[in-house]
Every structure is written in structure tokens, then in C-alpha cells.
Amino acid sequence: MSDSNSGKWKTAKIPLGLYDKIARFAQSREAFDLGITSKSQAITYILREFLENKPLKSPEHEPIQ
Numbered sequence: 001m002s003d004s005n006s007g008k009w010k011t012a013k014i015p016l017g018l019y020d021k022i023a024r025f026a027q028s029r030e031a032f033d034l035g036i037t038s039k040s041q042a043i044t045y046i047l048r049e050f051l052e053n054k055p056l057k058s059p060e061h062e063p064i065q
Contacts, residue, residue, distance in 0.1 A: 023039055
């Protein structure tokens with residue numbers, strides 16, 4: 001049986017220390033209040049918030065020419 005979501009998700013490796021922080025956040029009251037019930041949902045929420053609320057290019061961090 002094929003997973004209908006298999007083409008919609010990708011896996012990325014993250015450092016263990018960061019994973020531990022994400023796991024703690026996923027169990028927090030703040031996550032509960034946001035409706036987050038898993039580490040996967042926590043990661044998705046954190047990344048989406050960062051990418052939607054932060055400019056991807058900062059004039060302070062221009063590439064070295």
C-alpha cells in the first residue's frame with residue numbers, strides 16, 4: 001500500500017541539540033495553545049514563522065564579492 005503523503009514530505013537531518021529543543025517546545029504549553037501535537041508540526045510551525053516573518057536577504061549579510 002502506498003502512502004499518499006510520501007511525495008509531499010522531505011526529510012532533513014538536524015543536530016541532536018536542536019532536535020532536543022524542538023522536542024521540548026512540542027511538549028510545551030505554548031505549543032499546546034497553538035494546537036501543535038507533534039515534533040513534525042512544531043518544526044513546520046517554526047520554519048514557516050521564520051520564513052514568513054524574516055527577510056531572506058539582509059543587507060548586513062551580503063555575500064562576499
